[in-house]
Amino acid sequence: MEPTAIDHLDAAKSSITLSLDAGLYPADVVYGAAYVFIDRAYVLLDRAGTATKPSGRLLVHLRGKEALDEAGLEALAGEFGNELLSQALRRKVVKQNHKLIEDITAQAIAGAAGGILPTDFLQGEDDGMDFLDDPLGIAVPWEDKFQKADKTDEPSEN
Numbered sequence: 001m002e003p004t005a006i007d008h009l010d011a012a013k014s015s016i017t018l019s020l021d022a023g024l025y026p027a028d029v030v031y032g033a034a035y036v037f038i039d040r041a042y043v044l045l046d047r048a049g050t051a052t053k054p055s056g057r058l059l060v061h062l063r064g065k066e067a068l069d070e071a072g073l074e075a076l077a078g079e080f081g082n083e084l085l086s087q088a089l090r091r092k093v094v095k096q097n098h099k100l101i102e103d104i105t106a107q108a109i110a111g112a113a114g115g116i117l118p119t120d121f122l123q124g125e126d127d128g129m130d131f132l133d134d135p136l137g138i139a140v141p142w143e144d145k146f147q148k149a150d151k152t153d154e155p156s157e158n
Helices: 027-037 070-096 098-112 118-122
Strands: 004-010 015-021 041-049 054-064
Touching: 004 070, 015 070, 027 041, 027 054, 027 070, 054 070, 070 098
Parallel strands: none
Antiparallel strands: 004 015, 015 054, 041 054
8 A cells, every 4th residue: 555545535524534655754854744735625543443443544634724636635635645745754853863962952041041051161261350349340239339429419408
């Protein structure tokens, strides 16, 4: 049997059922493809066979949200097959590059939070500053910074 085949087509109900090889398309690939189609069609995922004797096939039931004829349903099935391939490729790229993606994401989050990157600790350079140093005067209390003029400038009340 083919990896992807039209199992049932009903133009009167605008529905089509696809049968997929479960070994060829992992569940997350099928979920990703189904998610792309939820704006155009109602999607139901099922496994072929029975609970005691499952087959190695997945069933994807697509019912158009708008009326579709037989050609429209076949086009929808073809687009779903293309999306399955796209999701499978995306999954493969993510698996191959997951370490790089994690490193870039960690650096982006640390940079956005103003944190120090782990590589900064490994350099071992001492900048000679203490955590109590305040060269920009940021830690000056508000009262000291905006204190009114000394009372000696005011005229005395004698």
